[in-house]
Amino acid sequence: MIDNLAAQPPGADHRSPAYIPGVPRDTAWRAHWIGPHTPDHGPGPAGFGPPDTRGPFGRYLFRTTFTLDAVPEVIPARITADSRYVVHLNGREAGRGPVRSQPRRLAYDTLDLAPLARAGENTLVVLVTYYGKANSFWQPAAANGALGRDAVLVLEADLGDRLLVTDDTWRVLAPGAWHSAEAEGMDGIPVECLDARLLPSDWKSGAPDSDWQKARIVPALHLGSLARSTPPADPYGPLRPRPIGPLGGDTVTPVRIAVSPPAAVPDDPHPVGHVRTYLSTPDLPDPVATSLPLTLTPGTGRAQHVVVDMGRIVCGFVRFDLTAPSGTQVDLMYRETPHAPGANDPFSAPNTGARYIARGHDDGFEACEVNGFRYLHALVTSDGPVTIDAVAVREHLYPRAGAAYFRSSDPELDALYTAGVRTVALTSHDAFVDCPTREQRAWVGDAVVHQMVQLATSTDWRPAWHYLDLANSPRPDGILPMSVVGEIEQGGGTTIPDWSLHWLHGVHNLYRHGGEHERDRLAELAPTARRILAWYLPFRTDDGVLSDLPEWNLVDWSSVFTTGTSSIVTALWARGLREYAEISTLLRNDGEASWARRHWERARKGYEIFWDERRGTYVDHLLSGVQQPPASQIAGAAAIASGLAPAARHHRIIDRIMDPGRLVTRSWIGGEGGYDAEKIHDEMRGVRRIDWDSEEQVVRAQPFLSYLVHDAAALTGRVPELVGALRRWSRFLHDGYDTFGECWGWGTPAHGWSSTPARDLMTYVLGVTPAEPGFGRARVAPAYGVVERAEGAVPTRDGLLHVAFDSSGVEVDSPVPLTLLLPGGQERSYGSGHTRVPFV
Known part of the structure; x- marks a missing residue:
């Protein structure tokens, strides 16, 4: 039983149950299915x-x-x-x-x-x-x-x-005690129902019977x-x-509980539907604050409503203990935000919940399914008194490892860092997921932001690499599904092609942070990267740019245009070509590197058709060879990040796309009031209405692709504008919410793709990035003058790199050699160890 042990991978936590001494790692098992x-x-x-x-x-x-x-x-x-x-x-x-x-x-x-x-x-x-x-x-x-x-x-x-x-x-x-109610709307999370009358109370200890x-x-x-x-x-x-460590977390108890008087409620076979029916009753009395233990007396044919506020978004296994007559029914509905009387918007509220039917003794419910929410609505139906003794959530998330941190003299930036880390924690399950509340899907594009935050804030990089392996599941034509492992991948239907290009960017992050140490993994991923890039070749024009792309070219929830000849998708593709060329060079595959560079160069020459000299930026698209007016923030940023825009234009582009006076927030499916059913209907019919001055105004990126905008600002040396843009994320942090939401003004309140501020503070304010693949040398370029004081520790392959700076100097303690940028723009090289540079 103890032969054929595999070596433990570099950087693995020896305490992790993923690596138990004595467990065989051979392929053949002795056990039977x-x-x-x-x-x-x-x-x-x-x-x-x-x-x-x-x-x-x-x-x-x-x-x-x-x-x-x-x-x-x-x-x-x-x-x-x-x-x-x-x-x-x-x-x-x-x-x-x-x-x-x-x-x-x-x-x-x-x-x-x-x-x-x-x-x-x-x-x-x-x-x-x-x-x-x-x-x-x-x-x-x-x-x-x-x-x-x-x-x-x-x-x-x-x-x-x-x-x-x-x-x-x-x-x-x-x-036969459990069954699953159908998930509703866009949710794909099972809604579990347990009739405890059919389940032995000692089932965990397995007492035998006939x-x-x-x-x-x-x-x-x-x-x-x-x-x-x-x-x-x-x-x-x-x-x-198992490619990652174990999940876990704290047990969280509510901060507030309130109860409403009994009321007659029509029954509904779906637990969420039952609660929603009650909440849609006109003239409901406001729940009254109370505490646990709580005794309810709903009465025959009536139900009593309890609302639980956890104080923040939590994610894990719901637990409650109760004393109740046999047959008592407790229906649960989980919500991210407070219920608005009369509201029934399936797009803005998760349709998740559970049902528990009491056995009449030894009662207590612990969910099998992981759910995220802030508010728990319980509707209790019973002929006799019911006492709820305890309510809690045992969180089940991927733990953050190591002592990476960010602190500064600016409390707002510190709060943004903490919120970004918490948001990624809530969306790090057994894979990086979009949100803990509504879907929990492993979207191939979303997760590149989680990956970058993980690399910048945790010493356990296994989830960052697992993301790449899990998503490496291409369709027969070579492009990736938009979401992997689930009904979307199984269906094999429409995808978001540009999500595959973000996955390729994630492979490049492996190259930058792992280098030669991850050579074998890069070699395994490179063929999929090549097929993704080749998927786009039939859509090139004679100019070498991309046009008339099929499927769902989402890019971002902002109102960008990818119809006709697209500057945005061309630039994302070109970024992928450049990154694939670098990876191929490390793999000593010069033929592939040359192939990618040729296509990139052809795109660079053709890309000039998108340049608008008057405005100093690139337009989103052309129709029938004619430039169209919209010129979004993403279009300009993608041109810089891909290398297609000449360096001489970079400052003009940043001036335009990061000018607060020009920026407007628009989306094809929502707005400050939430999801917009009319807009969604129009989008499905191919109708898009420009309700901004497309000649002078610039559509702001939504939180997801803001990572690309911030990359472009940093490449241009415009970190002050980048930090100014980060402050916009503070609008998410109110009324107890300590996570970043999906979009500007609407969507889920905890969405992993919005977490880029945590990465940016480490990589662009502390300024720590790999100077060569594999972090053999680091580059430290602190944002002097942007904040009065900042300090932190950033993970590298060889340990944490500590940086502290203020107006008196900069101090670095590094496990690897480094190149340090000084306030005047001068760069100096230092070996590993402690470095202190005073400013005169």
Whole structure:
């Protein structure tokens, strides 16, 4: 059981359960895939093309027991399931997973069971969820005759004198206590419903009874499978070790609780619909503040409403304890923002929640699904008194590692840094996700901002590289899905092509921060980068720029134009060409580097058609060869960041696109009042109305692609304007919210793609960037004069680089050699260690 150990990767946390001593890393498992007793669908003709049928949503309990004479120091185990598992040893949670992954690249987790084991008999119970239908973070396998059609589990553990494996000695219970209500609107998060009357109160400890059945070994069934039931087996392939560390977080309790008097409420089979029906009742009384424990007396045919305010956006597992008669129904709806009476906007509120039906004794609910929200609305229906004893959320997020920090003499900038870090924390689950509340999807473009914040603020870079591997799942034509692992990737339909170009920028971040140390990973990712760039070639004009691009060329939620001949997408593509050329050079693939540079040079020459000399910037697009008036902030910034704009023009461009007097905020689907249904309808019909002076005004980038605008300002040496622009993010921080929202004035209040201020303060105010790939040398260019004083520590591959500066001098403590920029523009080289430069 302890042979074939793989070496621990550089920079991994030795304390992480992702790396348990003694867990095998070989591909072949001794354990069998096991499942509940569901009907076999059987293979198709000659074992090919079985009908694509699979089981519905279900939660199953798998149980075994084992005896220990004494508890070993370590009980190494590895485990995975389709779709999700939670493992309990002797009634206590030992782990959960796996991380989201494409079915043919399914991950497994490693655990140490020793801390929960005891001498004598031990009971292991695993709750396995099978979603049945794709959702925002899971997609079903391409099943064969047996595997991939229903819940399956595989586990093996080294007990010292013997091996514990999943096989047909295990028992399984299908209690039927859980079901999943359909997710609504744009949400893809399961809405879980639990009838505790159907679930033994001691289910975590797995007390046996007559309902437990013998588990079934589930083999692969197709020609050539030879009925193999141990991994690797189709459709899951070689199971892969967990690529990131464990999730966790604090248990958070409410800051305010209020209750309304009982009222008659029409029933609704959907828990969120039931709460929403109550909240849409005219002339509702305002809830009255109260505290826990709270006793409710809704009465027959009536319901009582409780609203819980967590004080900020939180994300994790909702928990509550209650004392209630059997059959009491508690419906939950999670909201990001306060409910507005009469409002029912599916675009601006998550349609997520849960339902719990009490068994009448030993009651308490802990969600299996991760949800994000600030306000919890509970609607309690019962014939008798109900006491809610406790409410909490156990957060389940990726932990930030190390002692990176930013502090300054400017409290506003310090608050922006903290908010950016918190926003990325809330959107770092088992992958970088857009938001913790509404979708939790792994959008391929959004996550490049999370990645850059992670690199700048945490010493654990594994999530930054996992983002690249997870999203490396191209369609047959080479472009990436707009969101990976879920119903969007499974559907294989329309994508956002430019999201693939942001992923390529993420690969370039790997090149800049990892260099030769990440050579093998870069070599694995480079073919996908090449296919993305080649996808655009058929859309080039004779001038070498891009025109008439299909699918959803989103770019940003701001009102930019990509129709006709597009300067913006051309520039993003050209940036990718330059970055791919640099990566290819490091990989010593000179032919590929030359290919990319040729296409970049051709685009550079053709790009002149977008230049507007009068305004000193580039327009968004041309129609039928004619320049159109709109000239957005993104168009000018992309020209600089891609290198297509001559350096002599950079200051003129920044003057134009960062002039506060010219900037206007516009979006094709929303505005300061929220999502705009009329605008969305117009956008679907191809109707766009310009309601600004497109000759003189400049459309501001939304928070997402502001990262590109800030890159352009920094490349031009205009850090003061960059820092001035950062202050706009302060508008998100009000009324207890401490995260950055999706868009200017609307959207989710915690959206990872808006977190660029945290990166900018580290890279452009402290000024720490790689001077050469792999951080073999750092460049430190502090923003002297922009703030009176600033200090911080920025991660490099070799440790934290500390910077402090004020009007008296600059001080650097670096683990690597560095080039230091001084106030007059002079650059000096220093070795690693401590450097102090006083200003005279």
